[in-house]
Amino acid sequence: MTATPASDAHRVLGSVVLVTGSAEFLAERVVSQAREAIRDDDADADVTEVEAAALDAGVWLELTSPSLFAASRGVVVRGLDLLPEPMHEQLLVYTATPADDVAMVLLHPGGTRGRALLDRLRKAGAREVKADAPKPWLVAGWASAEARRLGRSLDDAAAEALVAALGDDLRTLAAAIEQLAADNPGRRLDADLVRAAFEGRAEVKSFDIADRAIAGDVAGALELLRWALGQRVPLPLVTSAFAVNLRRLIKLTYAPGGLRDTDLAREVGCSPYQLRRLRPQTRGWDPAGWAAAMDAVANADAAIKGAGGDGGLALERMVLAVVAAGPPGRAGTMA
Incomplete structure (x- = not known):
């Protein structure tokens, strides 16, 4: 069929x-x-x-x-x-x-x-x-299709600009497109609009915030988060990045031994290149820590999607909780 x-x-x-x-x-x-x-x-x-x-x-x-x-x-x-x-x-x-x-x-x-x-x-x-992820060279086309799914149009130049700013994670792109559509009713989603919404995102991404928090760098993670909030980065992008990174790290931690990098990357859901960045981040974490970190992300995601809450405060609490959930003794972690 x-x-x-x-x-x-x-x-x-x-x-x-x-x-x-x-x-x-x-x-x-x-x-x-x-x-x-x-x-x-x-x-x-x-x-x-x-x-x-x-x-x-x-x-x-x-x-x-x-x-x-x-x-x-x-x-x-x-x-x-x-x-x-x-x-x-x-x-x-x-x-x-x-x-x-x-x-x-x-x-x-x-x-x-x-x-x-x-x-x-x-x-x-x-x-x-x-449910196959598109090849890297087809991600921009997927983004355009995602906009059509919402009844909006994202032209080729805009889709390419979005991928250049945010990377190829589908969850992140979908959240960004949904936010663009919600913030700009009736307006054409063109490259200028994308660049205006995500200016500077090529240098500082939500994934960078997640990386620093998981590594225990509380000051660095909070600094980048506050910068992102100042740039009006859509809040779901931040929780999405944390969720994606944590899931990958958990899969990497408990993946079968003896796999080649290509097979391991497929198991984890990343590229072989990304494995080199992920491996050091798994050190010292235990099941209770992973669970606490995922709970913190889920709570923040629920808070920012609810009505009347302080989304920025919810994200700061999430960063602090993820740092606290990790192994003690890392540079920059809380006492």
């Missing part, structure tokens, strides 16, 4: 949506769309997430049986590449005849593992949504 646009993921009840690719942001967008579609159909619907590696016949029966409390339900299965072999046939049978009141979303991170199962799922009727 051919890949369908992410917008088609709204038609989820009574179907199996297969999300394939390593771009976490794009995959999570499909999951969010599916959740919204399910809840639009039934506000009380159950939505359950499960790791494929944990599935067995009993769990599967429970997930696909009618809910006692709602007319419909959603099931999100992550890490399809790790689905136990005995479950393959059950999943294929279900995909061929899905329950009318169940929305099934399967996430496969890309790569060769589980490829045979993917082929069989496509033949069984799963609707595929691609």
